[in-house]
Amino acid sequence: MNQKELKKRLTELEDKLIGIEEPRENCIYLNCESQNSFAVNKFLFEELRLRFVIATGIDAEDCFEVIYHYANDRAGSMVNLKAFIRNRKKPAIDSIATFLPAAEWIEREIHDILGIDFNNHPDMRRLILADDWPEGVYPLRKDMDSKIAQGWTCKTSIRPSKKSPARRTIPMKKPILAVGPFHPLQEEMEFFQLATDGEIVTDIDMRISYNHRGIEKISESLQFDQVPFLVSRICGICSASHPLAYVQAVEELAGIEPPVRALYVRTIINELERIHSHVLWFGLAGHFIGYDTVFMWAWKYRETVLDLLEEITGNRNNYGNVTVGGCREDIPDELKPRIIKDINFVEKKTNMLIKAVDDDPILHARLKGVGVLSYEDAVKFAVTGPTARASGIDIDVRRDESYAAYDQLDWDVITRPEGDVFAKVVVRLLEVVESCKIIKQAVQKIPDGPVAMKVKQIPPGEAIGRVEAPRGETFHYVRSDGGNRPVRHKVRAPSYVNVPSFKASCIGEHIADVTITLAAVDPCYSCTERLAVVDGENKVMHDYESLLRMSREKMDRISKDLGVEKLKLEDL
Amino acid sequence: MMERIPQYLFWILIFPGFVFTVLIGLVASWVVRKVSALVQWRVGPRLYQPFVDILKLLGKETLVPRGSQKALFFAAPLIAMTAVLLLSTMLWRIAFDRIDFIGDIIVAIYLMVLPSLALILGSSASASPHAAVGTSREMKLVLAYELPLALALVVIVIKNGGQLNLAQIAQNNVVFSISGLLAFLVALLCVQAKLGFVPFDIAEAETELAGGVLIEYSGALLAIWKLAQAMMLVALPLFLVLAFLGGFTVLWAGIAKYVLILVLLILIKNTNPRMRIDQAMKFFWVYCGFALILAVVLAGLGNYYGIGWL
Incomplete structure (x- = not known):
């Protein structure tokens, strides 16, 4: 419409x-x-x-x-x-x-x-x-x-x-498999309880919030130009997207247009970030289905991208390269040939990976038709990014509400109608190729000029910044009262809407497939859990029904005897 | 009889039994890790790493889950270890000294199943939902690969004219025939599954079950499991060498055959993702099953009409 x-x-x-x-x-x-x-x-x-x-x-x-x-x-x-x-x-x-x-x-x-x-x-x-x-x-x-x-x-x-207890009991008659809060599948803390019937998962419950940092609250106590460095720490991987979304909101509020060169630098950094994230995910996906060779190879290719990012911004992660009104670091001209060379290498290797995925019959068997998120469910859960595009929803903020220099460049939005894990793999890998295309064009087209401008004051008002992060749309809402700090800064990372879609995609699957389905939206828990105030000690309730509260010592004892009574593991 | 007991004990405990097999097994597991690492562009462990791992585990506390069936929990790794020990001693003796008794191939089959059964017992005794899922998967996996393995050995027996004696079978290189090659390939995959290597590490599946069948084992008991697995890494390829590849008639050729099988196992391990249990069952029963029925028929025809290459 x-x-x-x-x-x-x-x-x-x-x-x-x-x-x-x-x-x-x-x-x-x-x-x-x-x-x-x-x-x-x-x-x-x-x-x-x-x-x-x-x-x-x-x-x-x-x-x-x-x-x-x-x-x-x-x-x-x-x-x-x-x-x-x-x-x-x-x-x-x-x-x-x-x-x-x-x-x-x-x-x-x-x-x-x-x-x-x-x-x-x-x-x-x-x-x-916390409970x-x-x-x-x-x-x-x-x-x-x-x-x-x-x-x-x-x-x-x-x-x-x-x-108001945070946990829900799943009826105890069914065996429950606990994935988390610490599990080899996951690099971060989160807790999935899978009610199972044999190998089939019949219900799933998610619990997040083991790792709060209170970013939104802290943001209200920082000045407008300090916030980008805070939000770049929401997530190490999306540390270009979050500050950019915030900065775009503030720039809209102040009604300023950053210099064109800065827009190109932002584009290049953001696309490098996307390659870094997608290749990382592809490696992890291989690891989750027991394909460790792919894991290691993909991460080796990712090193090239990290080196480039370090060369430009000084950091492999947490770049903190955007500021209100421009960029902190420029891309030096003498680096251009190296960027082109390295990106050509990554593109070549990505094409090799695409071919490998396409040729491997076991990968097809393991990933096709698995963890399907239908178009209707994808709309209902309002998923974004590759998760949405693999379910046939043709959205991409880079194109829809173009920012940085994306509208100056020639590239395509990749979509697939199937909605299964395989489609998500394909979408991500093809997006890496598109990103390589974008970077090469941007490096060639980048104009001369300054990369930052002075910004005096942020007037009162409210504004929204959106950026297509690797996992989907990152949304920042900033409200100002004319002072030097935001009065409200709302962050919505893509995983926040992507993770709940597990309810639609995991039930009825094999346990073996659930892990890769959980991983397929590339869940980023540090993004999902950025709001709360105290990094609290998470209490453990031993018996949910009676809400029996345990002291810390008792918890230690229980965790030692973990697996004590039959199928009571989920109580921990 | 009495005076031969020290001799038997030496065979079982030192050479070619426990000490020798463990030594080779740990080196072989180092080879697996090192080659995997090189394939994955990593540095990989040093030669002594598997030995240090075992030593470290022996020094760690052994935790026993409270709800577990203790006797079984303790006995399972010992059963597995004993079975592999007997199997490897027997196979080495056949390989080196050609000692034989009629039907030793049947004994070998039984001894090869025992570690898996012990694993099922041990994990079901450990009272953990992860182990429970692992147990059910291991059970299905055993059901899946035992049938093709038995059929593959039927091919061997037919090719050797009804011979049930491994030392005699080891005289023939049955792999140089269509049915023999088919049987060998399937048996290799069965060995891959018995060793719990990718793509058949379904019961351990660390990213799904966090170790599955072995999740509750720790300390010395886990060390025994690891030792048993290392010894399997010797015994099972050795069995394949004897049954399919013509045994250890020449020593260096025998070692080369063993290394060849090890390399094949490692390659399969590193170029595949993990299968799902239903896919693994389908793979063994349908594809491997049909391949072997064909092989049995071919072997029978070849034997009847005296055509060696069938």
Whole structure:
């Protein structure tokens, strides 16, 4: 739907809204009261078929705001529904997770951090706060007493109510296979419980939040030009995409256009990052299905890319190369021939890998038709990036809402209709080839000039920055009150919407296939879990039913005897 | 009889039994690791690494899960080790001294199954859901590859005119015939599965089951498992050399044959991803099964009409 049609359809909503604003082209804000938000959301998702991106909860001092962000990918525009919750004492709003599973996590998260109740939410457990985080203390409320958080330990007398334990029991009759919190499959902490029937998985439950760093909260205490270095630490791999998304939001807010050379440098760094990430994933995918030779080979080719990144930015990861108004480091002209040479090497090797994948019958047998995420499920879970493109959803922020220098270059968006793991492998490998194409063109076309400009002040307002990270769309929402710090900075990393799609793709699969299915969306847990306040000690509940609380010593004893009673491993 | 007991003990415990086989086995496992590393552009371990690994494990605490069936949990690795020890002693004696008794090939088959059975017992005794899934997979895998392996040996027996004596069988190079080659290739894959190498490391599958069947084993018990596996790395290829490749008639040729089989195993290990258990069963029963039925028929025809190359 193009922007004109969209605006025409939006007029149908007039009686439910209290205002429509369009501060910038391609970015519409709809304001409504909380009572009407359910109906408007339903209209946006089901009638207009917009893609749900994320929701942002904001404590606006006199009321609470929940902003639902939708993307209209055809026109590359955003539609944001701002619902005002006036009752500060007992804030509540209707849940939209009833018809939109993609919103399930974010509603739980907003409940955790702001204490907003979502009526009729199917599964209102805690998502990101520790199990014994005190009840009634909401970290992102402006009036939160920080002393409570500082003094919080496991022994705090304030306990969460029985209503909000983070864990759900799967009926105990079925054997449960615990994958995590620490498991050879995973490089980071997360916890999957697979209810199994023989080799078949019948239910899956996910628990994240073992590794909080409170990025959004910290961001509110940093100045605008310090934040890029913070958000580049959300994830080592996406450390070009996150700062870029944030910087684009702030630049939009300030109404500035960075120098053209800076746009090209950003393009090159971001595409190097994509190659680095996809090749890394391909190696890991090989490892997950026991193909360690592929693992080692892929990671060897990735070294070339890391060396280039180090040469340009000074770091193999956490580049921190974008600043508001440009870039920190320029690409020196004498490096250009080397970039071309190395990228040619990577392209050659990637083509070799593609051929190897195509020729290997066992790979076909292991990956084809496995972990299928259908088009309908992909829409419902609002997945992004290669996960969406492998399910036939033709979206790519680089093309839809072009940023940096992508619109100056010639490249293609790769899609596959199958939705299985094999399609995801193919999409990623072909994207590496496209990235090589982009980099080579960008290096040839890069104009002379400065790479940074001075930025004086960030005016009050709100803006959105989107970047196509290797795993999908990275979304940053920044609100400024005219001061030198953001009053709210919302980050949505792609894995946050990609990971919940396991519910659709894993059930009914073999255990052997679930691991590769879990890995196929390239889940990045450090991206998924960037919000919470205290790096707490995760408490362990031994007996969920009685919510028996254990002391630290007891936990140590249990973990020693792990596997004690039959099939009780999931209790840990 | 009594005076020969020291002789038997020497055979079983020192040469060519325990000490000798463990030595060769650990070196062979080093070869596997080193060659895999080179294929994967890594440096790989030093020659003494497998020995140090075993020593380290022997010094570690042995944890026994509380819900486990203790006797079985302890006995399983010992059963496996004993079986491999007997098997390797027997095969070495056949290879070096041509000692023989009628039907030793049948004994060899039974001894080769025992380690897998012990693994199933041990893991099912260890009270862990991961081990439980591993157990069921190991069981299915044993069911899958035992039938083709038995059929492959039937081909051998037919090719040797009903001979059930390994020392006699080892005189013939049956691999230089269509049926013999088919049988050898299938038996090689069965050995790959018995060793738990990729693509048949389904029961251990570290990225799915975190070690599966062996997940609860630690310390000395795990060391015994590792030793048993190292010895299997000697005994099983040795069996293939005797049954298919004409044995150790010349010593250096015998060693070359053993190394050849080891290299084949390593190559298969490093150029394949792990199969799923249902795919592995289908592979062994359908594809290998049909190939071997064909081989049996060919061998029978060849034997009846006296055509050697069939």
